[in-house]
Amino acid sequence: DTSVDTDTANDVAADEAAYLAAKAIYDQNYWADAQGAFAQFLLDYPSSERADDATYWSCLCQYRLDLYTDAKASLIAFQSTYPDSVYFDNAKCYQGQCEYQLGDYKTASATLADFVFYYPTSTLIDAGFYYLGSSYYQLKSFANAADAFNSLVAITDTTYRDSGLYWLGRTQLDWAIVTTIADPVHLDAAEVAFTQLFFEYPTSSRVDNGKYYHGKCAYERGQFAEAVIRFTDVMTNYPASIYYDNAWYYRAHSKYLADLFTDAIADFVAFANEPSHVGSIYMDNTSYFTGR
Numbered sequence: 001d002t003s004v005d006t007d008t009a010n011d012v013a014a015d016e017a018a019y020l021a022a023k024a025i026y027d028q029n030y031w032a033d034a035q036g037a038f039a040q041f042l043l044d045y046p047s048s049e050r051a052d053d054a055t056y057w058s059c060l061c062q063y064r065l066d067l068y069t070d071a072k073a074s075l076i077a078f079q080s081t082y083p084d085s086v087y088f089d090n091a092k093c094y095q096g097q098c099e100y101q102l103g104d105y106k107t108a109s110a111t112l113a114d115f116v117f118y119y120p121t122s123t124l125i126d127a128g129f130y131y132l133g134s135s136y137y138q139l140k141s142f143a144n145a146a147d148a149f150n151s152l153v154a155i156t157d158t159t160y161r162d163s164g165l166y167w168l169g170r171t172q173l174d175w176a177i178v179t180t181i182a183d184p185v186h187l188d189a190a191e192v193a194f195t196q197l198f199f200e201y202p203t204s205s206r207v208d209n210g211k212y213y214h215g216k217c218a219y220e221r222g223q224f225a226e227a228v229i230r231f232t233d234v235m236t237n238y239p240a241s242i243y244y245d246n247a248w249y250y251r252a253h254s255k256y257l258a259d260l261f262t263d264a265i266a267d268f269v270a271f272a273n274e275p276s277h278v279g280s281i282y283m284d285n286t287s288y289f290t291g292r
Helices: 002-027 031-044 051-064 068-081 088-101 105-118 125-138 142-153 161-177 184-200 207-221 224-237 244-257 261-273 283-291
Strands: none
Touching: 002 031, 002 051, 031 051, 051 068, 051 088, 068 088, 088 105, 088 125, 105 125, 105 142, 125 142, 125 161, 142 161, 161 184, 161 207, 184 207, 207 224, 207 244, 224 244, 244 261, 244 283, 261 283
C-alpha cells in the first residue's frame, strides 16, 4: 500500500524537521528554549530514531544552564537507557564534569578516570584529562594530577593545552611545597611548564596567573633576587591580575629574605598604605616584617 509508505515517509520527515529545529535552537546557545524544544520532540516522537540524540542534547542544555545536579541525573539515565548510543562516551565525560562542578572531586575523579581509560579516542578526551587532572588537584593527589595534565599537554591540537600547562605548573609547584624542603625536581618541572606556557601561548588568559606562580617557583627555591624580578613583572605588566597584591607582598618579602632591608621596608610600607589592600590577608605579615 503506497499510501502507508507515504505516511511513514511524512512522519519521518516531520520527525527529522522537529529534531533539527530543536538542535538549531541549541546551536544558537538558547539553552532553556532548546531544552523545551527537545522535551516536546520526545513527547511527540517517543519512538524516533533521533530519541537518543534529543535526550543527549537535552542533558547538555541542563549542563549549559549550570543545572549540574539535574544534568548529572539525566546523563546517568541516558547512559542506562541508551548504552549503544554514539553519545555514550560524551555522556560519561559530561557526567564527570558535573560532579567536578558540584565539588564532588572524588566521584568526578573516578568517573573521569573510567572515561579516559575506556574511551581514549573520544572527541572529548582532552576535556576528560583536564577535568580529571583538576579533580585530582583539588584532592591534593598531585602525582595523579600531574599524570592527567601531562596526558592533556601531549595532545597538541586541543584548546585546553594552555590550561593544561598552567595547571601542570601549579600541580608541580604545590607538590614541591608539601615536601619538608621544597623538592627541586618538582620545582624544575613547574618552571618548565610555566616557561612553555609563556612561550607557546603568550596571549593566553592563563599567562598573568602563571607569571605569579613562576615567581613563587623562584621564591620557594630561595632565589630571592630572581623572585623580585618575576613579581615585579606581574605588577608592571599585569596590574589587573587577581594576584597583584600577592605579587607585591612576596616581592617585599623576597627583598627582606635577600637582606635588602631598606628596599623591603619601602615595599612593605607602600603595600600597607595602598587603599585597596585594606583587609588583605597579608596585612598582618606586612606589619610584622616591617618591624623586623
